[in-house]
Amino acid sequence: MTKVTRRELLVGTSAVALSASLPGQIFPAAGGGTAGKIKRGVTFYSYQEEYYKHEVGVEDCFAEVASMGATGVQLIAEEMVPNYPNPPQPWVDNWQAMMAKYKTEPTNLDTFVDVYVGGHRTMSTEEAAETLIGQIRLANRLGFKVVRPTTGPVEQPATEMIERALPMAEKYDVRIAPEVHAPIPLDGKYINSYLELIHKTSTKHMGFTVDCGIFCLRVPRVFIAYHTRHGAQKRVTDYVSKAFEDGASHDQIVAAVQKMDPSPADLQCARGSLGYGPVTNKPQDLARLMPYIYNIHGKFYEMTDELSEYSIAYEEIIPVLEKIGYEHSIDSEYEGQRWTQDAVPTDSFEQVRRQHVMLRRLFGEI
């Protein structure tokens, strides 16, 4: 395939370059190649809006994953598990039956340990660990081998809680994989604290979930368009976009916008840019996290008509994952709907499908 550099991908030549590299026949006959060892999956989070509106149920999501030849099923427990964290056994039995019927595998159960209890009190480390252990039991019941607990502030590691829960993680053979999510830098305290814990304990039951939003090279244009519709000014959104791409820190961006006579939407746009990148993260920096990456969130905001993600250079990420020997699942995580649903109807299924064609292309299958 034509080599597309990082910069070219971002300055608008991507459409031409990528379509030039696509074979004429995008959808091959059934039984097409399965070259790579990385598996394709979907987190049902992607289908949140259709589920929320009761347009689809859990089985529809399974069937959709299977129809794309994907195998990984990821779940946000508190999004779809009834009577969380203790679903009735018939529901669990049905969950297992769906896995078998659609030939899928549970990849990662995303959970939350709300250590500040909505601001009313703070959990002790012991209580947080007990909560996490309950989630590990749930993961075990649903067949998940990985659990991603989100706890306090995104950039703050929860090493003590995880260390306390490790014996139960080992007992149930579930890996605890906290998320590396924007705006976490790959060379900072968050990663280092967890790597130290892994080395100190020699555990095989702790690692990472990596969200590809950390590799945003520009803020999503659907994010900018949303704020524009809600009163952000072009001079501000242009500044935020460019400053982000140039590597300005979040604090710098917010401080600069505060001096630009900002509207509320301008400020929201500046603050929201924290949800992406930082651009200083490079895919090859994932090498030092191996072999502890147990799941990847294939985060995306907008799959273009050229079957490429607008902000995230998967064209760079996938070859790196192959090179460093990642062999678990990359699970589509569509998050653009929150920036478009006020203006146009959401079709999560279409967006995820586009990402799966992209993945098949990058895996060399088509």
Next chain:
Amino acid sequence: MFESQMILTRGFQNVYENGQPIGFQILLKTAYYRGVFLDIIGPIEITVDGAKYSGDQLRLTVDGRTFTLEEAGRTENVHWDFGTAMIVTVLTPGGLKPGIHEVTVTQGVNPSYVPPNVFRATGHKRMTLVM
């Protein structure tokens, strides 16, 4: 998220006690991408035709159990499921008049990974109350 979808039209009605309207109720879904235990719910404010209701005037009914906001803040084992509406009852003697009303709802959710007072969603709907 879900600002345009969180307020349901169905179920919008006055609430009666001994034949007298003591308030009205609205069905409300979360604006967040997951369900939460009630203690994670933040402030809720309802405005109808310019009149604001909040705090002690509100009751939340989830799974058939009814809570004040203060009680909800201490309730760590009742879950408001994603995509499932709770009943928000607004206690205001006389209720609302039949007809079309401008309804605005602001709801807060306080997950621990988000700084306090950040996740707030405001939705608006023009909808009709029959009785």
